[in-house]
Amino acid sequence: MDFTPTEEQTAARELAARIFGDLSTHERLTAVGTGSDGELWKALCEVGLLAAVEDIGLLGLVLLLEEQGRTTAQVPFAASCVYGLLAVSAHGSAEQRERLLPGIADGSVVMTGALPDTAVRAGAPGELSGVAPVVPWLRDATHVLIADEEQKLWLVRTADARCEPVELTAPWSAGRLILDAVPAEQLGGAGAYDDVLATARTAFAGLQAGVCAGSVARAVAYTNTREQFGQPLAAKQGVQLRAADAHMDTEAIRVTAYEAAWRRDEGLDYAAHALTAAWWASEAGQRVVHAGQHLHGGMGADLEHPVHRHFLWGRQLDAYLGCGSELLQELGESIVHGEGEGEGDA
Known part of the structure; x- marks a missing residue:
């Protein structure tokens, strides 16, 4: 396995990071409220990031969704790519692809x-x-x-x-x-449902990895500047251990999402790997966003603080497309029935 991004994937990720970082700010998110950011959506479509997903694959999409998650950008990027561009590309008829893909790519079809x-x-x-x-x-x-x-x-x-x-x-x-x-x-025939669901679980695990990474980054920045008894909070061993655990949980979500996405792009069986990534996104994801709030102390209880958005997204994602126990049961049943043992699993 080689998760090293291609030049195209790296360029797309860097562009996404710049756009999300510039436009998905705390002030803009506050102004948007619970709706979507139309200006941000337009910017993403105009530079061709949605269209690029057809070329950079699911692993490339996971990289882009990490950047969205870091900023909790309120646009339907993951949904339109997974349920639209990738689903229609993989399972649509020639007529459906010709009719729908151009509009999905330019954002006019969401x-x-x-x-x-x-x-x-x-x-x-x-x-x-x-x-x-x-x-x-x-x-x-x-x-x-x-x-x-x-x-x-x-x-x-x-x-x-x-x-x-x-x-x-x-x-x-x-x-x-x-x-x-x-x-x-x-849309599609036999197997289309399972493939789209596994693709969605992988992609949203990537989104959760970004949400968690953003939460940890905010906690690290806060504990390095907030002082108690003349020392930054980050100097305390308990804070360091909590942050380290959150970092390791985030890495587990990321690497399992990368593996599942890479396998799909390579044409290998990836159903069990998608379930594994989704399980980590659920179980570890909620631990990380709770830790992010906790490490902010009293500030973490402020509903207007930026870290609270990571908490809300993390809790939403931990149950989306199946909570941890449901995913674990599904994974166990697939193992019992011998599923997910395709070529390349040796």
Whole structure:
């Protein structure tokens, strides 16, 4: 395995870091509130970062999402890339790819996903009915990739459905999707659902790695400048140990996400690796963002402090697409049934 980024991946990551760092500031996030940052979204699309994902692969996307997570930038970047660009590229028909990919790449088509648990059923041919109770970034989306009860994937235009705002722990512009014989088009066939879900778990683990890295960085900066009894808090052994544990947890999330993403890009089986990355993102992620707040002392309890956003995002991500115990059970069942033992696993 070689997780060394290519020149293209490195260039894209550096560009993403600059844009997120310049535009996703504490002041701008405060002004945006719980909505999305339209100006930031426009900037990302104009420089071609969404379009680049088709070339730099899932590992490249994970690198970009780390940079988004560091700044908790409020844009549907992960959702539109995972449920849109990568899903349509991998499983769409030639006609679907030609029709949808250009709009996803330039940001005029914004995709999100309603996976894995929905109460949606396919009725008459090409029609869906039911409810997806919580869909992240639904208020920004033009299309939703949704799974029915048989785990078939369908594309639905939000303009054809009813969308009600829902507030989540993190400010993800979420909504409730209500379908009543809404027209839909199928995306992919057998195996598409499993691949998209594994891709999403890997990508959002990368996002969690960035959220955690940002939380740790803020805690380190704070404890190095905050003094107690004439010494910085960072000089205390207890603070050092807590920060070190948080750093190691963050690295575990990062490396497992890299491995899963690399394997997908190489055409290897990666389902078990995606579950592993998602488990670390859930279990370790909540430890890290709690530690980040704790290391800020009383400041960590301030809801207006920047570190609180990392806490909210970390807690949202620790249960998104499956909490730790659910993921561990799914991973155990896949091992029992001999799944995830494809070539290259020796």
